[in-house]
Amino acid sequence: MLKIFSRTIVLLVGLGFAGLGLAAGDPAAGKDQSMACAACHGQDGASGLDATYPNLAGQNEKYLLHQLKLIQSGERPILLMTGQLTDKTEQSLADMAAYYASLPAKIGQATGSDEEIAKAQQIYRGGIASKNVAACSACHSPTGVGNAQAGFPRISGQSPEYTIVQLTAYRESRRSSDDHVGGMMRGVAHGLTDGEIAVLADYLQGLN
Ligand code: HEC
Ligand code: HEC
Numbered sequence: 001m002l003k004i005f006s007r008t009i010v011l012l013v014g015l016g017f018a019g020l021g022l023a024a025g026d027p028a029a030g031k032d033q034s035m036a037c038a039a040c041h042g043q044d045g046a047s048g049l050d051a052t053y054p055n056l057a058g059q060n061e062k063y064l065l066h067q068l069k070l071i072q073s074g075e076r077p078i079l080l081m082t083g084q085l086t087d088k089t090e091q092s093l094a095d096m097a098a099y100y101a102s103l104p105a106k107i108g109q110a111t112g113s114d115e116e117i118a119k120a121q122q123i124y125r126g127g128i129a130s131k132n133v134a135a136c137s138a139c140h141s142p143t144g145v146g147n148a149q150a151g152f153p154r155i156s157g158q159s160p161e162y163t164i165v166q167l168t169a170y171r172e173s174r175r176s177s178d179d180h181v182g183g184m185m186r187g188v189a190h191g192l193t194d195g196e197i198a199v200l201a202d203y204l205q206g207l208n
Contacts, residue, residue, distance in 0.1 A: 005163065010020060015149060016109030021192075024094065024098075024132065025061060025065070025094035025095045025096075025098025025099070025101075025103075026095045026096050026098060027095070027098045027099040027102040028096050028099075029092075029095040029099075030092075030094075030095035030096040030097070030099025030100070031099045033088070033092050033095055033096050033099075034096050034099055034100070036077070036084060037084070037096070040053050041053060041054070041055075041056050042055075042057075044057060044103060044104075044106075045057030045100050045103045046058075046105070046106035046157075048107075048159070049157060051159045051160075051161040051162070052159070052162050052165055053159075053161075054158060054159065054160045055099040055105070055106050055119050055149075055157060055158055055159060055160045056103075057100060057102055057103035057104060057105055057106060058100075058101070058103060058105025058106070058154060059101060059103055059105075059126035059146075059153060059154050060070055060101055060146055060151065060152075060153065060187035061094075061097045061098050061101040061184060062148065062149070062150075062151035063148075063151045063152065063154075064096070064097035064099075064100055064101060064148065064155040065093055065094055065097040066151055066177075066180070067177060068096065068097060068130070068165070068181035069085075069090075069091075069092040069176050070198075071085060072086070072088065072093065075177065076176075076177045079174060087092070087164065092164070092200075104159045105145075105156075105208045107122065107136070107141065107156065107157045108157055108159075108205035108206055109203060109205070109206045110202050110203050110206035110207075111202055112199055112202045112203065116199045116203075117202075117203055119121070119196075119199050119201030120199040120200045120202065120204075121203060122206075123135075123196060123199075123201065124135050124136045124137055124203065125142070126206070128191060128196075130140070131162040131192075132187075132190075132191055133188055133191040133192060134187075134188050135189075136155070136188075136200075139151070139152045139184075140152060140154075140155050140156075141189075142205060143156060143208055144156025144157070144204060144207040144208065154202055155204050155207075156205075156206075156207040156208065157204075157205060157207075158164075158204060158205060159205065160198075160202050160205050161201075163197075163200070163201035163204055163205075164197055164198060164201045167189050167192060167197045167200070168189075168194075170185045170186045170188070171190055171192060171197075172184070173186055173187040
């Protein structure tokens, strides 16, 4: 009886994750897998070797797992990560995603003038209607933590150098990892100027 019961639980849990499209990640196993990652992404997942390397700490698991799969398959080409994920199973990727998601996120501070911060805040909260730029807060939440359930990434506390590279890459369709959501970030970034991207990136590092 107990055996059947526990098998049913295992089956239900398994189905639950399959239904959500998630593999169950184990943060402890992920920590063991991530030794090599620390060289670039930092021991704490939030103090990378270079400002253009993203913080991973506190990023949501679903987003991380999706990006890891795309990086592994080459659909999101990252030259510096060549070979890093080649021998990883899907379970290892899920474990590393769970590990980085479990670490505390870093929060920085915006360095722009009051005017620049106000301009960024206006775009963040209200978008730019004349250019069809949707309000960032709608998907990334008012505090920039993203939407873990939907797998929309945390963008607050991220290094501005990294954010600038990403927004520019979406704008120029060099990053297409948003295919699975209808290209929504390319659609948003399409209308942004370099100046708007710069003030947004600075604002986001301090948003919380
Ligand atoms: C040699 C340096 C280096 C190593 C080692 C490395 N990465 Fe990266 N990683 C990068 C860079 C650089 C980027 C961002 C590239 C870009 O601009 O898109 C990145 C991006 C990522 C992203 C996407 C983050 C986001 O917000 O979209 C994830 C996830 C990631 N790395 C995980 C890992 C994991 C897990 C490991 C270890 C198995 C690892 N990386 C090892 C340099 C590295
Ligand atoms: C309709 C929903 C939506 C809106 C509006 C939106 N985003 Fe996004 N954003 C997403 C999704 C989904 C992703 C992840 C796409 C992918 O997998 O590449 C993303 C990714 C990003 C990333 C990359 C994160 C990383 O770690 O690499 C940045 C930066 C970003 N968005 C900034 C913004 C800014 C700034 C705005 C407002 C001007 C904005 N977004 C508006 C849904 C949205």
